[in-house]
Amino acid sequence: MSDELPLDPDRNTESEPLSRAIGERYLTYALSTIMNRALPDARDGLKPVHRRILYAMRELRLSPTGAFRKSAKITGDVMGNYHPHGDAAIYDAMARLAQDFAMRYPLVDGQGNFGNIDGDNPAASRYTEARLAMASEALMEGLAEDSVDFRPNYDGTLTEPVVLPSAFPNLLANGASGIAVGMATNIPPHNLHEVIDACLHLIKMPEARDDTLAGLIKGPDFPTGGVLVESAESIAETYRTGRGAFRLRAKWEQEDLGRGQWQVVVTEIPYQVQKSKLIERLAELIQTKKIPILADVRDESAEDVRIVLEPRARSVDPEQLMAALFRVSDLEIRFNLNMNVLIDGRVPKVCSLKEVLRAFLDHRREVLVRRANFRLEKIAARLEVLEGYLIAYLNLDRVIEIIRFEDDPKSVMMAEFGLTDVQVEAILNMRLRALRKLEEIELRAERDNLLAERDGLQAMLADEGAQWSRIADQLKEVRNLFGKSAAEGQRRTLIGDAVEVEPIDMEAMIEREPLTVILSKMGWIRAMKGHQALDAEVKFKDGDGPGLAQHAETIDKLMIYASNGRFYTLPANNLPGGRGMGEPLRLMIDLPNEAEVIAMFPWREGERYLVASKAGDGFIVSAADILAQTKSGKQVLNGEALLIRPVSGDHVVTVGQNRKLLVFPLDELPEMARGKGVRLQKFKDGDLSDAAFITLADGLRWQESGGRTRTEPDLTEWLGKRASAGRMAPRGFPRDNKFN
Incomplete structure (x- = not known):
């Protein structure tokens, strides 16, 4: 009993500052992630899990010319002897080493379903079999000849190599990617012939310049091919700094169908792009009519890749069609290069191409x-x-x-x-x-x-x-x-020049048709074909009802003006059809829940509008200043918006909730792009109720409740300066204080 610790917490507890305790523990975790999980070794280009998989397969005598073994057996040996982590993670890592669409030079020879370029997962480890590939033999050549250091495994019962002898620069040949704590790496695969040529040149000329080495290594060589559209100067700069990006496009060709008909056939897609998701994206572009010149997409792939793109009309230029698709789909990607590797297995560093090759040669x-x-x-x-x-x-x-x-x-x-x-x-x-x-x-x-x-x-x-x-x-x-x-x-990724093609005027390709846009009281929007009566009866969801309706055309940009003072833009041809109840407007634009839609109208170039807030401030804004480019809209009026009116006539008439009416010249309103505006009318109590434009010589007209139109021809009594208080509205003016 005397050896037991006393139960007093004060005598059994060590105190230290929380910041230091957390800092030390997090630093330990970060170093473990960097050294033992995420970053590859510059010498053999492998992370610990990959190195342990290859070594365990060698210990199982799974030579390239020998028999296959169940992947479950290999995964079990790796987990039990060298890598005490999840078997699913180990199997996923091994499966990737066997995928010829992921590895430029596969290190594992797989038998069975190891996944495909569509993004399907490999079969369970009990169904697949594997053995070492020829490239792995080269990586481990001389391992039994004391060529590298060995260290104890996690429980000290066995030993494992610290690094593999690596007869070729696997880091560049197969690439690597990983995310550590505070740093990441992303290295594309390269052509082994070119990389070895660069190594031989560096042996002959130890002081060789990075530009010379970049001239020997033309650029990445991805297992899925594609076309690298990047200038030689840009590639050389990326290799010199160890950071940059490569623009990679799908490889395509025009296929003649006779009688003037043609189609585009994509035969190679960019690296790490899942074919099934790419086709889903292209189908979505067709459905939403974002690329109106594209009529159909079909996947006719077998062992090879064959994606067929049909144009809407044979007059379309295939170069322009592909240029449009490159901009909005993964038919073109940017592959980022971040050559962050472990030098001598200890020091993480962002290296240039020359430094990576030098680390490999010194290791050899x-x-x-x-x-x-x-x-x-x-x-x-x-x-x-x-x-x-x-x-x-x-x-x-x-x-x-x-x-x-x-x-x-x-x-x-x-x-x-x-x-x-x-x-x-x-x-x-x-x-x-x-x-x-x-x-x-x-x-x-x-x-x-x-x-x-x-x-x-x-x-x-x-x-x-x-x-x-x-x-x-x-x-x-x-x-x-x-x-x-x-x-x-042979090199698979072609090196090409990015030929800039004149962008297509998408609006010109949209078929012009009349639409009636309906926005319900609860915010569901739809576009019905044709110009129907704006007050026609339309079905709505239970509890919903009519809100706003507007005539437009498929080529229009539909403007939504909300009470938060923001304008939102929606292409009319992308609106849901009128057969159903439509879709919620808030899914299409980032409209806050507390904001209400004030107005809906088609955008017209050259138009000018009066925007006013409830507080009675406002200004004139041009159509060019309200067009929004993103879902979040464009802020124009600061304050709680009340109304928007197209500019006309020569005078402005305003009325407040106190029924006082004011008429002042239009030229007293400033034109602005954004802001609070100026005071339209002065109120002792209440806010602005309505505003309108009139021609002073024609007087003021309004509609009475019975449908009869009344006119006040002489407005001298209400004429004044902007920001005046005004006078009581004429007899018979609507009780709701609206000009109708």
């Missing part, structure tokens, strides 16, 4: 030296045994006699012939078959060959130039295996 030199030293130790051990064999052959009869008659032949031979313990053990373990006559000749030949190999290795270790020459030879061997001479080594 270290691997070469360590393998050479390992081989020298093996040669020394073998030469020691061969010398003992040769001594035994020269004194064969005496050796046999010692073995037959001496009680301790080992010590006798060591004393009589000057042999070492290793040599005597080898002689005693020799089989009788080895005593044949030709064996001595073979032993001498083997000794001579080993001596020559030892001299060659020692000479190489003493000469740095010879080391780089050997590395260059090894890289050339890898280039012969995976370079352009192989079918898979």
Whole structure:
């Protein structure tokens, strides 16, 4: 009991500031994420999970020419021996290594459903099988020859490599992506032949400039192909800084159907774009008529990609059609480059192309030296045994006699012939078959060959130039295996120039048709074909009713003016049809719940409008200043908006809730783009009720409740300066204080 901690919390608790406690723990988590999860090593281009998968498959002897094993078995071994994380995460990482549309040079050879370019997930690990690919063999060549350091696994029962020997620059060949804490990486795949050419040039010219290396590596080479539309200067700058972006487009061609008909066929789509989602987006563009020149899209893909795009008319220019689609769909993407990698497995750094290649070459030199030293130790051990064999052959009869008659032949031979313990053990373990006559000749030949190999290795270790020459030879061997001479080594992503095509006037392509736009009291909007009577009976949802109605055309931009003083723009051709009840307006624009729609009208160039607030402030705004480009609209009037009126006539007439009416000249109103405006009429109590434009010579007209029109021809009594209080409205003026 005396060894137990006392129950007093004060004696068992250590205090420290919360900021320091949180900071230390979060820093530990951040370092773990950066070092052991998200960033690849510059030397072999792998994250720990990928490295452990490949090593575990090697331990299972899943060679490229051997049998396949269940993915569940591989995932289990990786999780149990090296990577104590979720099996789903490990399997997902392994499946990606086998996807030829994700990896430029797949590291795993998969058998079964490992997903597809449509975005479908791989089958469960119990259904699929895998083995190592040829590229993985090259990454792990020399692993058993002390070429890299090993460290204990998570529970200390096994060891795992810190980094792979990596016979080729896998970081650039296959790329990498990851998000750590406070930093991220995103490296595209490249053509291995070009990357090795750059390595060979850097070996020959250690001070080579980044621009020269960028000239050898033309740009990324994505497994899904596509066309890279980026200037050589931009690519070189991106490689020089380690940050930038590449513009990648789908590859397409025009297919002639005869009789003047044609269609566009997309044969390659950008990297990491899911084909199914791309087609959904194109279908949505057709449905919403955002690209009116596109009539239909079909997916005719089998093993290859074949997306058919049909134009609405054969007079359409295919270049303009594709230019429009590039702007609004993932047929063109920007792939961001962020070459943030771990240098020597420890230091995260955003590297240039030259720094990444240098890190790989320095690693290859270290691997070469360590393998050479390992081989020298093996040669020394073998030469020691061969010398003992040769001594035994020269004194064969005496050796046999010692073995037959001496009680301790080992010590006798060591004393009589000057042999070492290793040599005597080898002689005693020799089989009788080895005593044949030709064996001595073979032993001498083997000794001579080993001596020559030892001299060659020692000479190489003493000469740095010879080391780089050997590395260059090894890289050339890898280039012969995976370079352009192989079918898979040909460049897939074309390098092209971005030809700027004149944008299509989309409005000109919209078929002009009359519409009647109806906005219900609860904010549901729809567009019915034709110009129907604005007061015609229309069905609404239960509890809903008529709100606003407006005649328009499909080519119009519909303006929505709300009580928050903002204008919103909606293309009339994108409005939902009139067969149903429509759609909520608030799903189409960012209209706050507390804001109400005041007016709805088609935009007309050159028009001018009076906008006024409830407080009685207002100004004139031109049509060009109310057009909104985004869903959030455009703020024009500051304050709670009351009304909007198109400018006409030569005077403005206003009336307040106090029934006082004022007439003042139109030119006293300023024209502004945005603001609170100026005072229209002065009120002691109440707010502005209505405003209108009149021609002073024609007087003021209003409609009485019975439908009869009344006119006040002489407005001298109410004529005054803007911001005056006005006088009581004429007899018979509507009780609701509206000009109708």
